[in-house]
Amino acid sequence: MGEGGERFLYEGTTRPMALHEEMQRSGHWLFRHRSYLPLVLVLPTLIALGRFELPGRGRAVPEVWEAVCLAVALVGLAIRVYVVGHVPRGTSGRNTKRQKAAKLNTTGMYSIVRHPLYLGNFLIWLGISMFYCAWWLVAIFVLSFWIYYERIMLVEEEFLREKFGQAFVEWADRTPAFLPRFSQWRSPALPFSLRMVLRKEYPGLMALVGAFFCLELCQDSLAARRLVVEPFWGALVALALITFFLLRVLKKRTSLLEVKGR
Numbered sequence: 001m002g003e004g005g006e007r008f009l010y011e012g013t014t015r016p017m018a019l020h021e022e023m024q025r026s027g028h029w030l031f032r033h034r035s036y037l038p039l040v041l042v043l044p045t046l047i048a049l050g051r052f053e054l055p056g057r058g059r060a061v062p063e064v065w066e067a068v069c070l071a072v073a074l075v076g077l078a079i080r081v082y083v084v085g086h087v088p089r090g091t092s093g094r095n096t097k098r099q100k101a102a103k104l105n106t107t108g109m110y111s112i113v114r115h116p117l118y119l120g121n122f123l124i125w126l127g128i129s130m131f132y133c134a135w136w137l138v139a140i141f142v143l144s145f146w147i148y149y150e151r152i153m154l155v156e157e158e159f160l161r162e163k164f165g166q167a168f169v170e171w172a173d174r175t176p177a178f179l180p181r182f183s184q185w186r187s188p189a190l191p192f193s194l195r196m197v198l199r200k201e202y203p204g205l206m207a208l209v210g211a212f213f214c215l216e217l218c219q220d221s222l223a224a225r226r227l228v229v230e231p232f233w234g235a236l237v238a239l240a241l242i243t244f245f246l247l248r249v250l251k252k253r254t255s256l257l258e259v260k261g262r
Contacts, residue, residue, distance in 0.1 A: 040144050040148075041125070041128075041129060041137075041140070041141060041144070044136075044137050044140050045129075045132070045137065045215075046218075048132040048134040048136075048137045049132055049218050049219065049222060050222075065131075065133065066131070066216070068130075069127045069128070069130045069131045069212075070127060070212060071127070072123055072126055072127035072130065073123065073124045073125075073126075073127030073128060073208055073212070074127075074208075075123050076119075076120040076121065076122065076123025076124035076125075076126070076127065077120065077124055077201075077204060077205065077208055078120075079109065079116055079117075079119060079120035079123065080116075080117055080120035080121070080124075080201060080204060081197050081201055082108070082109060082192075083108065083109045083110075083116045083117055083120065084117075084196055084197050084200050084201055085192040085193050085194065085196055085197045086107075086108045086109075086188035086189075086190050086191075086192055086193075087105055087108075087190070087196070088103055088105070088190060104160065104164045104167055104168060104171065106171050106175075106186070107186045107187065107188050107189045108186070108187070108188030108189070109180075110175070111175065111184050111185055111186035112175070112176075112180040112181050112182055112184050112185055113175065113176055113177070113178060113179070113180040113181070114153075114157070114171075114172060114175050114176065114177045114178075115149075115153055115156075115177060115178055116180075118149050118152075118153065118178070119178060119180070121149075122145055122149075122178075124204075124208055125141060125145065126138070126141065126142075128208075128211050128212070128215065129141035131212070131215045131219075132215070132219070153177065153178075157172065193259050195256075195257050195258070195259050196259050198247055198250075198257055199247075199251055199257040199258075199259070202243065202244055202247040202248065202251075203244070205240060205243070205244070206240050206241070206243075206244040209236055209237055209240040210237060210240070212233070213233050213234075213236070213237040216230060216233050217229060217233070
């Protein structure tokens with residue numbers, strides 16, 4: 001590091017922290033708080049809402065565009081559902097305190113991309129960020145996602161490298177990190193488990209429905225200058241809430257969502 005360069009204390013020493021080590025340290029912190037990334041978008045989304053107006057349509061988002069945004073987000077959710085439904089127990093979880101991996105996943109979605117769950121997250125929040133037709137909001141989201149998850153991926157891959165050694169290196173060499181390579185597809189090693197999906201993914205479904213409900217509510221209410229709840233979205237968010245609490249109770253208080261043999 002050149003004269004006048006910033007120096008860091010790392011693990012109790014006075015040596016300069018290498019960029020790789022700095023990214024790992026920040027990656028560990030971001031891993032524990034990765035569920036809060038959507039909060040970064042709240043303020044710019046409100047600004048986009050305040051400035052939003054389409055020529056000849058005022059503040060009304062075209063229904064076709066709403067459907068496109070929702071479809072992009074649903075593709076992301078579908079990717080997550082497919083991945084979670086086929087993975088062994090003890091992997092691909094929502095854990096935030098520490099890294100864990102019972103085995104190295106190399107089949108199904110993991111045969112074409114190393115981080116399919118984050119690919120799913122990207123599409124979910126891309127659909128949400130597109131809603132108000134603000135290109136700068138989408139740009140902020142993409143940049144935030146890149147900075148945020150690049151460090152998390154680095155930490156996760158260092159953990160997998162240490163645990164699985166050469167097996168991880170060979171898999172990582174042939175498998176892209178984020179953009180799928182479909183020609184490498186291998187069928188999942190385990191059958192699809194709906195119980196696993198219901199056990200793990202009900203918060204994601206609630207978050208997706210809740211986000212689009214809030215976007216629609218704010219847009220319609222601002223346009224009408226009064227609180228407006230469309231019957232469709234009101235019914236959908238009510239159904240999502242009932243489903244969320246029902247599945248949470250089943251998970252916490254019963255064994256109905258337990259998956260045997262994984």
